[in-house]
Amino acid sequence: MALEGLGKSLRNILGRIGSATSVDEGLINEVCKDLQRALLEADVNVRLVLDLTNKVKERAVSEPPPAGSSMKDHLTKIIYQELVNLVDNGEGIALKPQKIMMVGLYGQGKTTTTGKLALYFSKKGFSVGLIGADVYRPAALDQLKQLGEKVGVEVYGEPGESDAPGIVKRGIEKFKDKKIVIIDTSGRHALEDDLIEEVRKIAEVAKPEERVLVLDSQVGQQAGPQAEAFHNAVGVTGVILTKMDGTAKGGGAISAISKTNARIVFLGTGEHIRDLEAFDASKFISRLLGMGDxxxxxxxxxxxxxxxxxxxxxxxxxxxxxxxxxxxxxxxxxxxxxxxxxxxxxxxxxxxxxxxxxxxxxxxxxxxxxxxxxxxxxxxxxxxxxxxxxxxxxxxxxxxxxxxxxxxxxxxxxxxxxxxxxxxxxxxxxxxxxxxxxxxxxxxxxxxxxx
Ligand SMILES: Nc1nc2c(ncn2[C@@H]2O[C@H](COP(=O)(O)OP(=O)(O)OP(=O)(O)O)[C@@H](O)[C@H]2O)c(=O)[nH]1
Ligand SMILES: [Mg+2]
Incomplete structure (x- = not known):
């Protein structure tokens, strides 16, 4: 499936409702079939897909449209609401002392987002420590240190050391008085066993309350397998979608949360450390459906x-x-x-x-x-x-x-x-x-x- 395929096929489905002459059971069935196809192609869990289309069908047949609203608008609204329910998977990251571990493939935005979260929690009055556990890319620690300096939070790292779990262990010891500890890990171009093994070991040592998958909003169908692999290793609890300031609408996130049962917690909306937005399910679906904001x-x-x-x-x-x-x-x-x-x-x-x-x-x-x-x-x-x-x-x-x-x-x-x-x-x-x-x-x- 092409990039952003899910958003596009969902927009087509709404277009089809818009151009239909009337809404009858035949159209509802066809639309639900299209919905199933679109969501399954995007790697969304079969059970979730069936739940969603059953609900759409049931509501479209049993709920009368509100006064003054056409059946077409009504059907569109039901689909919209059920999609919102699909991505509305719980609260954001709690404002309490905790350890947060960032995982994800190369260049998805882990390090940048680590800096953004550091700023977010500092502003809320928490003391924050960052641990640089990316031992793979030589400049990774410097990048994190620069971010730490900008935000005014301490960064722990061991240049030249290749034992990531060891660094994390010592970092946590050093930051034992900090309320929030965020661990930045390394990425790879594609899923590789050694990366998965590394994050698994880090999670074992750190026992972080939050294991956050950082996902570029441009990632389409690949989001499912990526999320699944990280989920099997560390149990993903939250997803942060980055680069939402670009043209991508982040449909891949639906596959990711479907594979992990996690919720989307934040959106990255730019390169600057301030560019972090709390996730809003209705806004996200409106954008995905091209309803504009x-x-x-x-x-x-x-x-x-x-x-x-x-x-x-x-x-x-x-x-x-x-x-x-x-x-x-x-x-x-x-x-x-x-x-x-x-x-x-x-x-x-x-x-x-x-x-x-x-x-x-x-x-x-x-x-x-x-x-x-x-x-x-x-x-x-x-x-x-x-x-x-x-x-x-x-x-x-x-x-x-x-x-x-x-x-x-x-x-x-x-x-x-x-x-x-x-x-x-x-x-x-x-x-x-x-x-x-x-x-x-x-x-x-x-x-x-x-x-
Ligand atoms: N426009 C935009 N760019 C972003 C956003 N988040 C990250 N980036 C950019 O994406 C690029 C990669 O970000 P990093 O934070 O280095 O990604 P990473 O996952 O740590 O990458 P590795 O450490 O190499 O695995 C950088 O150029 C960032 O400035 C975002 O929300 N919007
Ligand atoms: Mg990085």
């Missing part, structure tokens, strides 16, 4: 757009069925101001699939061309671009000094965006979330601002 989008807009009118226009037009070329222009201009366009776009429902194709500079250039083209349009054309046929395209392109192709491209982009916006408008939950975020804004007054 409207509330964080609105927050980003609020924090970054210095032109409140533009912000108001975007939101207003997203909510109403009406979406003009002016709206699109303001939307693009405002989004452009928000810095890493990619990050923002990935929060927009419908855009998550195309996020790696977005070229920030190119879209800024395109925006300039669009502005010139729009200046050659009449007010009527901007409000209802559907009236623009080939005669008008010729006139507009000549007026703007661009090719008819450029005008067509603008219209194409407009039609696509309009479709996405209409979908947002129809989604009650997203609308509600937006209304909540917008609290005090007077939508009627905003309408009058529209040119």
């Amino acid at each position: 409207i509330s964080s989008l609105i927050q980003t807009v609020n924090e970054n757009v210095d032109d409140p009118d533009a912000m108001a226009k975007i939101t207003e037009s997203m909510m109403s069925g009406k979406f003009t070329l002016n709206d699109m222009y303001y939307q693009m201009a405002a989004v452009g101001k928000m810095g890493p366009l990619q990050k923002v776009m990935s929060m927009l429902p419908g855009f998550s699939a195309m996020e790696d194709k977005i070229d920030y500079e190119a879209s800024q250039k395109k925006l300039q061309v669009f502005r010139v083209i729009m200046d050659s349009m009449t007010k009527e054309e901007k409000e209802d671009p559907s009236i623009i046929k080939s005669k008008r395209i010729e006139r507009i392109s000549a007026g703007a000094g661009v090719s008819p192709h450029d005008v067509r491209e603008l219209l194409k982009q407009y039609n696509q965006t309009k479709k996405t916006m209409a979908a947002v408008g129809k989604n009650r939950k997203m609308r509600k979330q937006m209304m909540k975020q917008l609290g005090g804004v007077d939508l009627e007054a905003l309408k009058n601002l529209q040119t």
Whole structure:
């Protein structure tokens, strides 16, 4: 299965519900079959898969949709909720004195995350000691020491020593007064017996309360076997998914927790030691399903757009069925101001699939061309671009000094965006979330601002 296959197939399933003419038992059965296939392919435990689809079927048949909600929305919501239940496997790491051991393959983010956890627990008022038990990579101890220095916590290591369990034993002795001791271990490119044997021995010596598997969110189907191997060796209690700031959505984590019965405790969201987020099951599934994260989008807009009118226009037009070329222009201009366009776009429902194709500079250039083209349009054309046929395209392109192709491209982009916006408008939950975020804004007054 391709990278991020699970997220993609789940998004396809929701798409299928969306485009079905009606929801009947046939569709429910088919959707459940697709769900089973997607989850089994992602290596999710058979029993969990059957539990989930049985619940979806049962609820879809027995629970009537809430008043005002369509059967399609209802079925989508049930699937969403059951997926949230699937990953909602317990509380985060307890705030109590304990030893935490990090395991995982090469480059997954163990050492970085060790530093992040050190900062997290220090901030909560715990004394923290770090033990560098990666005897495999020569620079590993220096990397950990640098992190320790940044956070202001002590690091124990023995340069040149190759007996990792021995280092851990002496480190624990040295840190016997620390409330939190975190052990960083080595990784390998692939699962190897000596690595597994090493972490098993370290766990035997350290008896850590938490054995945390660190998993890169890009790891797809391989997450299952990796988790299983580490689980058999040390009994994985928690999973930390790293690099969630990239384009991957972390579907592999579902396989990992299915193999270990552990819960996801944190997400790594960047290279900096502050970039650690407590795991939130609903947010995670929304992202995996490509439902976008409207509330964080609105927050980003609020924090970054210095032109409140533009912000108001975007939101207003997203909510109403009406979406003009002016709206699109303001939307693009405002989004452009928000810095890493990619990050923002990935929060927009419908855009998550195309996020790696977005070229920030190119879209800024395109925006300039669009502005010139729009200046050659009449007010009527901007409000209802559907009236623009080939005669008008010729006139507009000549007026703007661009090719008819450029005008067509603008219209194409407009039609696509309009479709996405209409979908947002129809989604009650997203609308509600937006209304909540917008609290005090007077939508009627905003309408009058529209040119
Ligand atoms: N963008 C991003 N990068 C991360 C994150 N976590 C770790 N990294 C980067 O991933 C790379 C590998 O991280 P390490 O912490 O060295 O990984 P490791 O598991 O300790 O690797 P080994 O010790 O070689 O097995 C580094 O460049 C980190 O900066 C994250 O959440 N987001
Ligand atoms: Mg490391």
